[in-house]
Structures are given as C-alpha cells and as structure tokens.
Amino acid sequence: MADEAKWYVAHTYSGYENKVKANIEKSVENRGMQDLIPDVRVPVEEVVEKKGDKEKVVQRKIFPGYVVIKMVMTDESWYVVRNTRGVTGFVGPGSKPVPLSDAEVARMGIEKPLMADIGVQIGDFVEIKSGPMEGFSGKIASVDPANGKVGVLVSMFNRETQIEIDYSQVAPVD
DSSP states (O other): OGGGOEEEEEEEOTTOHHHHHHHHHHHHHHHTOTTTOOEEEOOEEEEEEEETTEEEEEEEESSTTEEEEEEOOOHHHHHHHHTSTTEEEESSSTTOOOOOOHHHHHHHTOSOOOGGGTOOOTTOEEEEOSSTTTTOEEEEEEEETTTTEEEEEEEETTEEEEEEEEGGGEEEOO
16 A cells, blocks of 8 residues: 555644654554555755854755655545644645655655666765755765765865765766
C-alpha cells in the first residue's frame, strides 16, 4: 500500500513546522499507520550566513509554513493530518487535497536520486551549479550517500574551505 503513497502539502502555522511533523509522526506510530503515512518532511536548505567577518552554515526552511507528507489518501489518513494541532489545511482547492506531480517533487528535491546517479567520488573536481555557492568549483573531499551530501573543498578568502552541500547541486568538471 505504501507504494501508492503520493506527496501532499499541508499548511501549518509559521514556526510550527517541526512540531507538526513530530505530532503527525507520533499519531502515525500510535495508530499503526506507517503504511498509510510513511514519510513527513520539513524541507530545509543549508545556507551560509555572514555575521561580521564570521561565516556560519545554517539550515533554513525552504517553504516556511508548510510540511510535505507522503501518504495514501484515505479518510483516516486525511483525518489524522487535518486534525493535527498546528495544521490549518491541505494545499488544494476546497477540501480536496491535491498530490504533487512527479515534476514538482523533483523540482522541490524531496526524493533525491541515488548517489550512483551523479557519478562523483572523493578527489573528483566539480562545479557547484546552484545555491549560495553557485559558480564555485572545487574538489570532492567527502561523500555522504545516506544524506545525499558531498563535502567540497572550495577556495574562499585565499584558503580552502570545506562546504557540505546536496549532491544535486554539483556537476562533474571534465
């Protein structure tokens, strides 16, 4: 049944995204509904914040006020999500939630391709093609397939700095 699950977007009070995620996961566990609601996410991206002369990598919500839920839409699963404290409703016309299309899921980067798809390994040179470090190039220093991340050594301020980014943001340099 979990293979019939589609991604839906629920609207939440701003700032309550992680609490809503935890509450939905707790309800799913308590009711034994893992086959109906296999995944709940709050999409985040890593960004570099500058404060004075210090740089810090922080996680920022990509869609504040929204939680993305992979679920099989039934009356019971709809009820559990809709009646979770902090959820104001599903995204879609009227009361009928509309699942995200495959293209929207890919564009949002919710379901990441497998590491083998990118074909890079430690020591390879890559160019960063999106995000705050777009246009930089560097050498792969680490690979984290479980989280879909790569560590890239880039030259900043005349020294090499390792940044961790999603591997969908890099492309091999020939």
